[in-house]
Amino acid sequence: ETGVTQTPRHLVMGMTNKKSLKCEQHLGHNAMYWYKQSAKKPLELMFVYNFKEQTENNSVPSRFSPECPNSSHLFLHLHTLQPEDSALYLCASSQGRDPYQETQYFGPGTRLLVL
């Protein structure tokens, strides 16, 4: 149990659908992250939030829209995705005090398939 939960664990959606991924951390952390893990590619950082403010958008297409209403919850809203967006989406959290030392704690991921 890592203290970071993600729902749903699996999601299948069409290209015209709108869906949302949810992440919740129970560790009292202030920084939260979205990563994309595609087959045969390194993990790609998508977004970073620290104290609810977005501090990093790693050139992510606008069809991915993050939302961080508080330090414990992070959402990724999905709209008109493409088949190449199929991947494992991982959420992580960290304390938010020292970015160059901190350990990030990962959730189990949401396996997304776009048809």
Place this chain on the structure above:
Amino acid sequence: GNSVTQMEGPVTLSEEAFLTINCTYTATGYPSLFWYVQYPGEGLQLLLKATKADDKGSNKGFEATYRKETTSFHLEKGSVQVSDSAVYFCARTNAGGTSYGKLTFGQGTILTVHP
């Protein structure tokens, strides 16, 4: 720049064999270094970390030493078990700049241990 290079897999070993997975990083700044492990169907879990030169991280029989002179952080285990079968990721924190909290990951090494 900030990059991490891992040895290509997959690595296949028999139970009780000695494991080494090589990892090198670009010598930009003074990063913290991590090994994460991803078991089948799960998210990433921190395996071990080291925050400064000559530190040794260890956990569950795995070890890695932060070698500044060779910019390496190789993962070793003296006797692997079938339950160690997973994907192993080497990662570094980015040093300086505006990339808050950004971890750069290697491409991952698949380890399979046979009985």
